[in-house]
């Protein structure tokens with residue numbers, strides 16, 4: 105069986121459409137991890153992922169009569185583009201069934217390659233069922249995204265290139281798993297040629313059908329899968345891929361969303377390229393494995409397998425990369441609602457960079473502040489929490505709290521019956537390390553602060569929203585206070601958004 109795959113991979117036809125992608129040393133990540141890390145740059149393929157290898161190999165091996173009738177696939181992702189490009193190159197008709205919810209950019213990308221798009225159903229499985237129907241009706245050939253020996257062999261050419269490009273010591277290869285086509289091909293090849301190289305599969309914690317199936321000794325169907333890493337969101341792995349993974353894959357690593365975001369950043373730092381979440385999974389897995397095994401001096405390859413990233417996701421990725429990389433800790437801190445407490449709190453923060461500061465008055469005796477701080481290593485958040493406590497501030501470490509990081513940080517605020525005489529000001533100041541602390545120290549007005557919102561966006565100017573409770577007969581003092589402060593500012597007290605949601 106292994107012999108069969110070795111031959112199938114060696115004779116696979118992929119280079120009509122695919123490039124032999126570069127294998128690159130990642131100097132910065134290697135230095136940080138104390139291991140030699142190499143990226144296999146499948147993100148540089150013409151459709152920005154490895155998927156065209158398997159799809160093309162499948163189509164190139166079809167009899168002429170089948171090619172003439174055409175092929176069909178169900179996919180809203182990288183497989184769709186691989187099939188479309190392959191069919192275009194072979195001059196054959198391709199029908200791609202996609203869920204009706206598919207974003208227009210993906211529909212356009214597939215159409216631009218000359219494929220016919222059929223929109224059907226709300227989910228991938230609806231689209232799949234419909235594709236099976238059309239396959240029979242129009243006598244088309246189904247090109248499966250992973251569970252097909254020719255598709256697996258096409259993906260296996262990635263493993264062949266890795267061994268050809270890297271002939272020195274090699275300890276492990278990390279591979280993202282969705283349905284398991286890529287890892288099956290890569291593992292089948294590498295285990296025939298260099299069986300000592302460990303093959304490590306990487307999955308997200310919320311989409312780990314393959315790892316669960318191998319643990320159970322049978323294919324396990326997941327009810328729900330996390331969609332962040334959409335390229336690997338598969339509920340049921342293939343029969344053939346399951347068989348090959350059981351035989352050849354040495355171990356599995358599971359990673360969370362924050363770790364994937366951090367890996368996207370690591371790859372960017374070394375290459376200035378942006379991977380999609382599934383594309384960075386193997387890098388996140390390699391980092392986690394190094395940490396879990398305290399590995400040093402090893403040579404590791406991570407397959408950077410895709411770069412079809414939606415631009416609008418970058419903001420989320422950048423935000424979560426900091427937590428995933430343990431560069432930001434977030435806390436809920438309770439301050440007594442009294443003059444000077446704010447300043448004492450700033451002193452307890454010390455020289456650290458404040459990444460976020462959200463507060464809304466809600467209680468006459470206590471204030472709950474949502475605060476984010478830059479840190480340099482994971483266990484630093486516990487030390488900061490202890491320091492706050494010592495300074496008299498009860499606090500909760502929210503660094504690993506999903507609800508807090510995704511929602512609550514954006515919801516701090518709302519209307520308050522305690523915000524009497526409140527005026528709302530927006531301030532800007534040049535953003536640089538320590539700038540927020542300087543702002544707070546310069547500020548200490550006599551008026552109570554009833555609202556505060558700051559998030560370091562990595563922008564040129566720090567943008568802050570402050571609510572100040574100023575009795576109407578003290579307006580003159582306020583004007584001279586603002587003048588002395590010297591920061592650019594805008595009175596937003598009459599802004600309808602403030603009136604509607606915060607007042």
Ligand SMILES: Cc1ncc(COP(=O)(O)O)c(C=O)c1O
Pocket residue numbers: 153155181182183249250280281282283284285286287335336380382383409410411
């Ligand atoms: C970028 C990317 N990575 C990984 C995968 C998972 O591949 P497989 O289903 O062969 O395990 C896919 C599948 O579409 C993908 O597009």
